[in-house]
Amino acid sequence: MDNAEKVTQVTRRPYRNTDMTMPRLGFGMMRLPEKDGKVDEETAEKMVAKAMAAGCNYFDTAYMYHDGESERFVGRVLSKYPRESYYLTTKMPIVMMKSEADNERIFNEQLERTRAGYFDFYFMHWLNETHWEKAKQFKTLDFMKKMQAEGKIRRLGFSFHGELETLKKIAESYPWELVQIQLNYLDWELCRSKEQYDVLTKLGIPVSVMEPLKGGTLVRLSPEAKKVFEKANPNVSAASWGLRYVASLPNVQIVLSGMSALEQMEDNLRTFSPFEPLTDAEQKVIAEALAAYRKSGAVPCTGCRYCSPCPVGVDIPRNLALLNQVKGGLPLFHAKLVYDAMSEDKRASSCVACGACKKKCPQSIDIPKYMKEIADTFK
Ligand code: SF4
Numbered sequence: 001m002d003n004a005e006k007v008t009q010v011t012r013r014p015y016r017n018t019d020m021t022m023p024r025l026g027f028g029m030m031r032l033p034e035k036d037g038k039v040d041e042e043t044a045e046k047m048v049a050k051a052m053a054a055g056c057n058y059f060d061t062a063y064m065y066h067d068g069e070s071e072r073f074v075g076r077v078l079s080k081y082p083r084e085s086y087y088l089t090t091k092m093p094i095v096m097m098k099s100e101a102d103n104e105r106i107f108n109e110q111l112e113r114t115r116a117g118y119f120d121f122y123f124m125h126w127l128n129e130t131h132w133e134k135a136k137q138f139k140t141l142d143f144m145k146k147m148q149a150e151g152k153i154r155r156l157g158f159s160f161h162g163e164l165e166t167l168k169k170i171a172e173s174y175p176w177e178l179v180q181i182q183l184n185y186l187d188w189e190l191c192r193s194k195e196q197y198d199v200l201t202k203l204g205i206p207v208s209v210m211e212p213l214k215g216g217t218l219v220r221l222s223p224e225a226k227k228v229f230e231k232a233n234p235n236v237s238a239a240s241w242g243l244r245y246v247a248s249l250p251n252v253q254i255v256l257s258g259m260s261a262l263e264q265m266e267d268n269l270r271t272f273s274p275f276e277p278l279t280d281a282e283q284k285v286i287a288e289a290l291a292a293y294r295k296s297g298a299v300p301c302t303g304c305r306y307c308s309p310c311p312v313g314v315d316i317p318r319n320l321a322l323l324n325q326v327k328g329g330l331p332l333f334h335a336k337l338v339y340d341a342m343s344e345d346k347r348a349s350s351c352v353a354c355g356a357c358k359k360k361c362p363q364s365i366d367i368p369k370y371m372k373e374i375a376d377t378f379k
């Protein structure tokens with residue numbers, strides 16, 4: 001790197017009591033940039049290059065992300081780098097499994113897609129009570145242990161979207177090496193994230209954070225909440241506050257950000273190069289912004305799409321995002337233009353209140369209720 005530009009490096013944290021260090025910021029690959037409905041590989045590859053140059057070398061993908069394209073993208077792009085220069089995590093989609101044989105079939109497909117040879121971390125994806133029972137029935141943990149013994153997996157973990165009691169049960173059942181939970185300043189109390197964090201910390205299990213900005217919700221915020229941050233420091237983004245909040249927690253090993261644009265990545269890299277924990281005064285600013293945001297009545301949708309597809313075709317996250325924009329001050333006239341531009345089946349007014357989506361939402365959002373509110377708003 002003699003003549004090359006010297007790139008500021010992200011702060012790292014040792015992994016447990018080992019020589020291994022991990023960047024405080026990881027690249028979540030569930031929201032890669034898109035163009036014409038497909039992954040915009042040109043931009044995404046530039047983002048990978050930028051991340052790697054800054055030492056942000058932890059990549060988190062899953063079988064289901066971008067309908068499989070995320071893992072394939074990893075295979076096409078990360079394989080250009082020496083394998084030991086990056087960490088890769090992917091996940092077994094318990095929700096899609098139909099039999100025990102799927103363990104091997106899906107895992108081999110993941111190895112083929114990612115061309116990685118092995119996974120630094122391998123998780124059971126989206127555990128909750130139902131999926132944990134299914135994973136036990138299909139002996140997924142036994143399979144993962146076997147792959148670990150064969151050197152195809154380095155460390156085992158799971159990602160979680162469920163009740164606290166279930167998390168406790170699963171966490172205590174095995175010496176997991178990393179567990180991914182949703183953590184951000186909005187969910188800290190709202191979704192009992194604090195208690196989830198405490199359960200894992202007590203067991204000595206490092207935490208990987210997903211949705212630190214609640215799928216962009218904590219970037220968009222409400223005008224009142226934004227004003228609080230701008231007044232405290234006009235030179236930093238709302239995203240940087242959210243990321244620093246979670247990264248300041250001592251048992252957070254890594255914070256994943258599902259970055260969709262180069263500018264987002266540049267901003268996030270700035271936040272972590274170097275990383276500064278929040279001061280007490282800054283914690284108070286977050287509390288103030290949160291209070292202002294709650295007053296706006298915005299829906300805490302992360303855009304994860306776990307609720308989709310809707311049997312009649314309603315585009316749930318799109319409708320909720322529009323509602324949030326209205327609550328955030330977008331004039332109704334403008335919002336209605338966007339709403340009317342959606343095909344009729346995608347509009348909230350097509351909802352037949354079957355409730356199928358509500359059961360699948362990790363944020364426990366009462367989706368049919370909001371679909372009715374949206375349909376009434378745009379009538
Ligand atoms: S409740 Fe409405 S939005 Fe949800 S799955 Fe049923 S029809 Fe679709």
Ligand code: SF4
Binds near residue numbers: 303304316360364
């Ligand atoms: S409604 Fe729930 S499941 Fe659907 S996109 Fe939003 S947060 Fe995800």
